[in-house]
Amino acid sequence: MNKKNSSLVQIRNLYKSYRRGNQIIPVLDNIGLDIKEAEFLALMGPSGSGKSTLLNLIAGLDQVDRGTIKIGRVEITSLSETELAEWRASNVGFIFQFYNLIPVLTALENVELPLLLTGLSRKERRRHAALALELVSLQDRMDHHPRQLSGGQQQRVAIARAVVTDPTILVADEPTGDLDRTSAEEVLQLMERLSVDLGKTVIMVTHDPRAAKKARTMRYLDKGVLTDAPEISFTEFL
Amino acid sequence: MLLKLVLRNSFRHRLRSLLTVAGMGVAVLAFALLRTVVSAWYAGVEASSANRLVTRNSISLVFPLPLSYRDKIRQIDGVKKVSYGNWFGGYYIDRKNFFANFAVEPESYLSLYPEYLLPDSQRTAFYRDRKSCVAGRKLARRFGWKIGDTITLTGTIFPGNWDFVLRGIYRGRDDTIDENQFFLHWDYINETLKKTVPRRADQVGFYVVGIAAPELAAKTAEAIDRAFKNSRAETLTETEKAFQLSFVSMSEAILTAIRLVSFVVIVIILVVVANTMVMSVRERAGEYAVFKTLGFGSFYLAALILGESLLIAGLGGAAGIVLTFPAAKAFAAAVGNWFPVFKVEALTVYLAVAAALVVGIVAAVVPIWRVVSVRVVEGLGRIE
Numbered sequence: 001m002n003k004k005n006s007s008l009v010q011i012r013n014l015y016k017s018y019r020r021g022n023q024i025i026p027v028l029d030n031i032g033l034d035i036k037e038a039e040f041l042a043l044m045g046p047s048g049s050g051k052s053t054l055l056n057l058i059a060g061l062d063q064v065d066r067g068t069i070k071i072g073r074v075e076i077t078s079l080s081e082t083e084l085a086e087w088r089a090s091n092v093g094f095i096f097q098f099y100n101l102i103p104v105l106t107a108l109e110n111v112e113l114p115l116l117l118t119g120l121s122r123k124e125r126r127r128h129a130a131l132a133l134e135l136v137s138l139q140d141r142m143d144h145h146p147r148q149l150s151g152g153q154q155q156r157v158a159i160a161r162a163v164v165t166d167p168t169i170l171v172a173d174e175p176t177g178d179l180d181r182t183s184a185e186e187v188l189q190l191m192e193r194l195s196v197d198l199g200k201t202v203i204m205v206t207h208d209p210r211a212a213k214k215a216r217t218m219r220y221l222d223k224g225v226l227t228d229a230p231e232i233s234f235t236e237f238l
Numbered sequence: 239m240l241l242k243l244v245l246r247n248s249f250r251h252r253l254r255s256l257l258t259v260a261g262m263g264v265a266v267l268a269f270a271l272l273r274t275v276v277s278a279w280y281a282g283v284e285a286s287s288a289n290r291l292v293t294r295n296s297i298s299l300v301f302p303l304p305l306s307y308r309d310k311i312r313q314i315d316g317v318k319k320v321s322y323g324n325w326f327g328g329y330y331i332d333r334k335n336f337f338a339n340f341a342v343e344p345e346s347y348l349s350l351y352p353e354y355l356l357p358d359s360q361r362t363a364f365y366r367d368r369k370s371c372v373a374g375r376k377l378a379r380r381f382g383w384k385i386g387d388t389i390t391l392t393g394t395i396f397p398g399n400w401d402f403v404l405r406g407i408y409r410g411r412d413d414t415i416d417e418n419q420f421f422l423h424w425d426y427i428n429e430t431l432k433k434t435v436p437r438r439a440d441q442v443g444f445y446v447v448g449i450a451a452p453e454l455a456a457k458t459a460e461a462i463d464r465a466f467k468n469s470r471a472e473t474l475t476e477t478e479k480a481f482q483l484s485f486v487s488m489s490e491a492i493l494t495a496i497r498l499v500s501f502v503v504i505v506i507i508l509v510v511v512a513n514t515m516v517m518s519v520r521e522r523a524g525e526y527a528v529f530k531t532l533g534f535g536s537f538y539l540a541a542l543i544l545g546e547s548l549l550i551a552g553l554g555g556a557a558g559i560v561l562t563f564p565a566a567k568a569f570a571a572a573v574g575n576w577f578p579v580f581k582v583e584a585l586t587v588y589l590a591v592a593a594a595l596v597v598g599i600v601a602a603v604v605p606i607w608r609v610v611s612v613r614v615v616e617g618l619g620r621i622e
């Protein structure tokens with residue numbers, strides 16, 4: 001980054017629609033968004049407003065119709081599928097609502113998985129994975145399989161998997177959507193720490209105002225249009 | 239780690255995987271056994287020498303030729319040695335005990351068939367004793383015969399009970415040689431016929447003609463047949479291979495059917511394995527989407543799926559091939575008399591291995607294509 005305060009993520013004039021049969025469904029309409037480095041941003045909005053769509057575009061999982069997304073020095077909207085895959089592997093960490101761990105792998109192996117795409121030796125990979133599990137306080141569950149862990153523990157393994165490659169951005173789509181309050185609290189605290197202590201840029205889609213409150217900034221998406229979270233609608237949510 | 243993943247994925251549905259592996263095993267076993275039946279049928283053809291011609295009556299094998307032809311054949315260009323014999327068609331104790339037995343001129347016959355290995359002492363003993371015989375090793379083992387035993391055959395073509403003293407037991411030079419044959423002196427039969435049915439004496443069923451080189455086969459055969467044109471018994475001379483093939487060709491249609499079935503079995507199992515793979519991969523669509531999300535490319539996904547498919551097909555194939563040997567043995571024991579040589583050939587094993595590989599690869603094609611072509615967000619959508 002050349003300037004300390006410049007935005008890490010720059011989105012300009014972004015349009016996205018889906019085609020269903022011969023019907024075109026506009027989802028995102030002229031989105032512009034800047035996200036600073038080490039930001040912890042919550043993205044809220046009613047169901048079907050396009051939150052997941054926007055998050056997927058920022059994470060390089062889908063192609064835009066029009067507009068640009070620049071992350072760091074890379075304009076990801078001009079990358080090919082293969083280039084995008086490589087870019088994702090080293091720049092983005094993913095946290096899903098349903099954890100999405102691989103059931104036949106242990107916690108440690110799940111965390112190790114993204115490191116297969118790096119040049120690290122087996123020993124190095126193990127060490128990094130173990131450290132990441134320590135970060136989420138699951139070092140004593142390394143050899144457990146996902147089904148032997150609680151939802152909250154699984155989500156913490158998923159967070160370890162997301163950070164193990166040391167990405168710049170973490171994207172989380174309703175990370176607490178499937179968790180009880182205590183587990184959700186733990187997960188949110190972890191994400192906050194990742195942003196504050198480790199300087200990760202965290203973008204989180206959530207329905208949960210409590211979760212949103214943990215974030216430093218909040219954006220609101222309604223029918224594909226992005227606004228600053230209005231005080232009124234925010235309180236209405238509560 | 240990828241290997242571990244392939245291994246664990248393969249046996250996630252233990253029952254389904256085991257059933258597929260078992261099916262694959264049975265299919266490969268069936269494939270190999272059917273191929274072995276076909277090659278056993280052709281074993282006589284394979285073992286035949288390109289240096290030998292067989293001359294027989296042009297009308298049919300059941301009509302004889304006069305013994306006097308021997309000297310005329312000898313004089314034809316390209317002919318090195320002539321022997322002759324008859325299908326004796328006797329049985330031992332019971333008609334069910336079928337085996338090939340020929341009345342031949344011993345010295346010339348055995349010298350034309352160097353692939354029958356016989357110790358010199360046994361060979362001379364056989365030549366000396368007109369009422370003696372020689373049997374193949376497998377045949378002798380089957381009936382528990384030992385050198386010096388007197389063996390009584392009941393004639394079907396030459397009526398009566400005939401006693402022969404076993405003077406030799408021959409071995410085949412290699413596995414393709416029939417060790418179930420039985421040879422006796424043509425002279426002995428002929429002498430008896432002279433006394434009992436003189437009009438059947440001095441006649442032979444076939445001449446075996448040794449030629450100098452395989453290239454001479456066509457020309458020499460033609461010369462022999464020309465020499466007996468318009469005579470009382472016209473001849474038909476072919477290479478031994480063609481002669482053997484004329485037996486096999488009667489069953490050519492059946493053999494083709496068996497071959498076809500052996501491939502159909504593989505196609506069926508291919509469909510079964512492919513179905514298993516499609517089911518497994520569909521269930522894990524979300525996981526493959528996660529791999530893609532994390533940045534794993536098509537190459538990794540293809541390797542994961544192909545590895546799993548190859549593992550299942552390979553395990554089944556290996557089991558099938560291993561089981562083929564005892565199964566072939568049991569099969570040979572049950573119907574051994576029909577096939578003098580019933581052995582699993584190396585080629586059959588290679589074909590079975592190739593079949594397993596092809597099944598493993600082809601079964602993975604559709605699932606790989608599906609996983610690779612589905613878009614990440616759609617793949618993820620299935621779990622969210």
Ligand SMILES: Nc1ncnc2c1ncn2[C@@H]1O[C@H](COP(=O)(O)OP(=O)(O)OP(=O)(O)O)[C@@H](O)[C@H]1O
Nearest residue numbers: 018019020027046047048049050051052053054616
């Ligand atoms: N692959 C797709 N094909 C067609 N339409 C899609 C696809 N993905 C999303 N959509 C549509 O785009 C719109 C926005 O979807 P999106 O998932 O971004 O909403 P969301 O804000 O995340 O909703 P929720 O809060 O329910 O998760 C919806 O109308 C949805 O039906």
Ligand SMILES: [Mg+2]
Nearest residue numbers: 051052053173
């Ligand atoms: Mg969503």
